[in-house]
Amino acid sequence: MGDGGWVAEMSGNKFTAWASCGWKLVYINGKLSSLYTPDNRRFDWIRSGDKVTEIREGGTTKLTARWNNDSTVLQSLEFNGRTIKFIRGEKPRIQNIAGKNLIVAVDQSMVELTSASGVPLRDYSFQTDPNLNPIFKNGSRIITWDIKTRTIISDGQWKYSIQPGPDPLANAAIQRTNSKGENEFWHNDTQKGIETVQGVNGIRKTTTRFASGKFAGLTRNIKIGGDAFESIRELYSYNEDGKLLRKQFNDINGRPLGSFTLVESGISNPALPFDSTKKSASDIEIKAEIGNRHATYRLDPRTGILNIVWNDSEPITKN
Known part of the structure; x- marks a missing residue:
């Protein structure tokens, strides 16, 4: 069994792969020969030499590929009563x-x-x-x-200015300018752990990440600003295993607006705040401080719903 629930078998020149969701692929001499769908439909690839000429379902042709005389150039495809020609x-x-x-x-x-x-x-x-x-x-x-x-x-309308990185694996710094003189910019310096994105409105977002070690790739902070100002808008804290513990939000002047603290209970890989797609946890709590108010967010792993309880109100449920 491989990644994604696949299992395969090799028998002579025939290679067959099954997916746990019901798909099946059959290859002959390294080329796709048949495809089976989860509802038991079968499609066969018909070839002339190395070129596919038809795809059939049972005895019915679903697609026809027409080539030139020496089979080097695909000239047209016919399917569902339509013909597309390639000039x-x-x-x-x-x-x-x-x-x-x-x-x-x-x-x-x-x-x-x-x-x-x-x-x-x-x-x-x-x-x-x-x-x-x-x-x-x-x-x-x-x-x-x-x-x-x-x-x-x-x-x-966009003209590009591209500055290659110091080595072939490094990202280039890309700036482009439109006909109105407005600029966009992107660069991700993975060696320093700094990604910069700027839109035509002149607002720049700088994300700083850990560049090495076991925390490599995790976000440290996010700054928002322009040429005249810049402030840290988000701060992240992790435990020794690299799991998110706290996410703090700041206003435009860098002053704390509130924070979210993750409280773990029986989880090996906690979800990020507000991520209701992680439903395998037995219990997830997020402690929130917004101004002088406090709330607790609890994720129900069965429904993916965040149940929100303010310290001064009745429970509120949000999707």
């Missing part, structure tokens, strides 16, 4: 050689999807800008790439 066109192959962009060849690529009557469903085109950087057009959307750095230059 190919020219795509320039560009390389940066000795610092110059050059078109070294012209390849064939899909440029249009059409219905049986010839009505375009999708259209694509491949062009170049004045510097011979590749342009991909998808309908009205135009994307330009830098062939030397292999990074995006523009996407519609």
Whole structure:
């Protein structure tokens, strides 16, 4: 039994896998041959050589794939009384050689999807800008790439500035500017444990996480602000096992607004505050302090409902 409740069997060139939810997959010589659904429907993949030509359910063809004469190019798919045709066109192959962009060849690529009557469903085109950087057009959307750095230059109204990280595995810092001069920014420095996100409104969110050790990836604090101000809006505390104990909320000036304290009872992996999807716990309590008021949130693992009790009121139930 593997991850997700799968079990498999190998017999000669046949590989069969079953899922606990009822799905079954059969592979012959490493290629999908049959699929069985939980309600016992069976679909078979019919091939000519290495190419799939039909998918059948019983003796009924559900999908037909038509190829060119040498079976190298898929020309159309037919299913549910519909036909989708794939039209190919020219795509320039560009390389940066000795610092110059050059078109070294012209390849064939899909440029249009059409219905049986010839009505375009999708259209694509491949062009170049004045510097011979590749342009991909998808309908009205135009994307330009830098062939030397292999990074995006523009996407519609957005122009990109991308600063690569210090090593190949590091995230690049990405800033983009729209036609109104508004900026967006994202960078996640995993070595320092700092992720920065800024929207067009100029508001910046900085999330600081533990960068190493057994707490690696856990949030330490979240700051919100802009160029003129920044304050810590959320603070997190953990026990020695890395389980969340306390989450504190601050106002725009960094002053405490309230906090939530997790009280464990028979749980090995407690849910975060307000996470009603974790229903395996026998009991979860969250102590809340909001202003000068106190409340207790208890998660019912059978229903996933948080039962809220204020110190000065009757129980309140919220989903």
